[in-house]
Amino acid sequence: MEQSEDPGRAYRIDPVEAALIDRLKAGDDRAFEALVRRESGRMLAAARRLVRDEAAAQDCVQEAFISALKAIDAFEPRVPIGAWLNRITVNAALMRLRKARRLAETPIDDLLPAFDADGWREDRPEAPEADPFADLERQRVRAFVRTKIDLLPDAYRTALVLRDLEGWSTKEAADALGIAEGAMKVRLHRARSALKRLIEPFWTGDYSA
Amino acid sequence: MNGRRSLLESIRHWVDRSLHGAMTCAEFESALVDYLDGSMSTLAKRQVDLHTLLCPRCRRYLRAYDRARRLAVEALREPEMETLSAVPEDLVQAILSARRSGSTAHGS
Ligand SMILES: [Zn+2]
Numbered sequence: 389m390e391q392s393e394d395p396g397r398a399y400r401i402d403p404v405e406a407a408l409i410d411r412l413k414a415g416d417d418r419a420f421e422a423l424v425r426r427e428s429g430r431m432l433a434a435a436r437r438l439v440r441d442e443a444a445a446q447d448c449v450q451e452a453f454i455s456a457l458k459a460i461d462a463f464e465p466r467v468p469i470g471a472w473l474n475r476i477t478v479n480a481a482l483m484r485l486r487k488a489r490r491l492a493e494t495p496i497d498d499l500l501p502a503f504d505a506d507g508w509r510e511d512r513p514e515a516p517e518a519d520p521f522a523d524l525e526r527q528r529v530r531a532f533v534r535t536k537i538d539l540l541p542d543a544y545r546t547a548l549v550l551r552d553l554e555g556w557s558t559k560e561a562a563d564a565l566g567i568a569e570g571a572m573k574v575r576l577h578r579a580r581s582a583l584k585r586l587i588e589p590f591w592t593g594d595y596s597a
Numbered sequence: 598m599n600g601r602r603s604l605l606e607s608i609r610h611w612v613d614r615s616l617h618g619a620m621t622c623a624e625f626e627s628a629l630v631d632y633l634d635g636s637m638s639t640l641a642k643r644q645v646d647l648h649t650l651l652c653p654r655c656r657r658y659l660r661a662y663d664r665a666r667r668l669a670v671e672a673l674r675e676p677e678m679e680t681l682s683a684v685p686e687d688l689v690q691a692i693l694s695a696r697r698s699g700s701t702a703h704g705s
Contacts, residue, residue: 424692429684433677446688453692454699501658507621509654515661526671533672552666553673558634573630584665591661 401465409469412460424453427470431477437549438481440538448484452477478554482546482564490542491565493575499582515591529590536586544579551576620648625655629662 401409411419428449435445435452455476456463463472485491502510537545550561562572620628625648631637632645649656 420696421689421693424689425684428688428692429681430677432684432688433681436676437673446685446691449688450692450695454695457696457699501626503621503623503626507623509622509626509652509658511654512658512661514657515664527675529668530672530675533668534676537669537672548669549673553670558630577627577630580662580666580669583669584662587665587668588661590668 399465399467401468405469406465409460409463409465412457413463420457423469423473427473428453430470431473434474434477434554435481437553438478438546439484444484445481448477448480451480455480474554478550479564485542485546486566491546493543494541496541496544496578496582499585500578501581501585512585513588513591532590533587536583539586540579540582544575544582547572547575548579548583552580620644622648622652622655625649625652629659633663633666 408419408423412423431449431452432445435448436442439445439448452473456473459476463469482491501512504510537548540548546565547561550556550564551558556564558569558572558576561576562569565572565575567575625645628637628641628645632642637645649659
């Protein structure tokens with residue numbers, strides 16, 4: 389499986405990929421179509437996770453390809469072209485959420501952990517050691533978790549997706565969302581905590597909800 | 598709630614604090630992102646480790662928090678696998694025609 393970029397290791401481009409990029413820079417129609425067919429599925433999935441609207445997600449992918457074409461002459465393959473396109477797509481999706489003012493933090497206090505006056509934690513149900521599930525069961529669990537992620541307000545879901553799924557650093561995510569790094573950490577933490585609370589029924593085997 | 602603490606509560610608090618590694622659960626909570634990122638000083642990390650060791654509630658909490666995080670990644674990745682094999686043809690055609698109209702408009 390392709391992994392997200394690893395800043396610690398220099399990316400070494402393979403010759404087929406290098407040839408594709410040369411053809412794209414030369415304006416080759418068939419190279420462009422090949423790229424669209426190869427990458428748009430992954431890009432669409434990335435956009436859907438953020439905007440949660442099929443038409444808007446497809447628009448993001450289209451915008452991303454248009455932006456990418458404008459920037460292709462300057463593209464230096466320090467990362468695979470798929471990772472580059474993914475990042476452009478995510479930025480297009482974030483821009484859309486920002487324009488729609490969907491990135492404001494809304495209160496989710498009832499989903500966050502509670503502490504007593506001395507700072508000691510309230511008790512909560514315990515998570516099992518592992519998920520001993522067969523494939524079919526795993527699919528149900530994942531579907532259940534997705535319905536819970538969908539309950540998170542956009543600001544929190546976005547933080548979770550950028551950091552835990554896309555693998556962006558705190559700084560990258562903070563810059564993209566236009567907030568300070570400290571605020572980004574708080575938001576990510578709230579998102580994870582709220583999600584943990586939402587999927588608690590699963591710890592006790594009830595993931596039908 | 599009440600601003601003043603009884604002597605008994607103060608003692609309990611002091612004992613708790615000593616037993617839980619000089620860190621309250623609330624402090625543990627606000628250290629979690631850095632802790633899991635591995636972006637903490639050795640000393641601060643030790644404090645979190647010690648609190649985890651001594652506080653069963655935070656130990657359980659950390660396990661559930663980490664589990665939720667991993668489940669979320671798995672859950673969000675799954676539809677991506679499905680999309681890879683089924684890109685809407687309409688979308689592909691829309692992108693290709695957007696490029697064509699874009700390049701003629703620029704006249705390049
Ligand atoms: Zn604790």
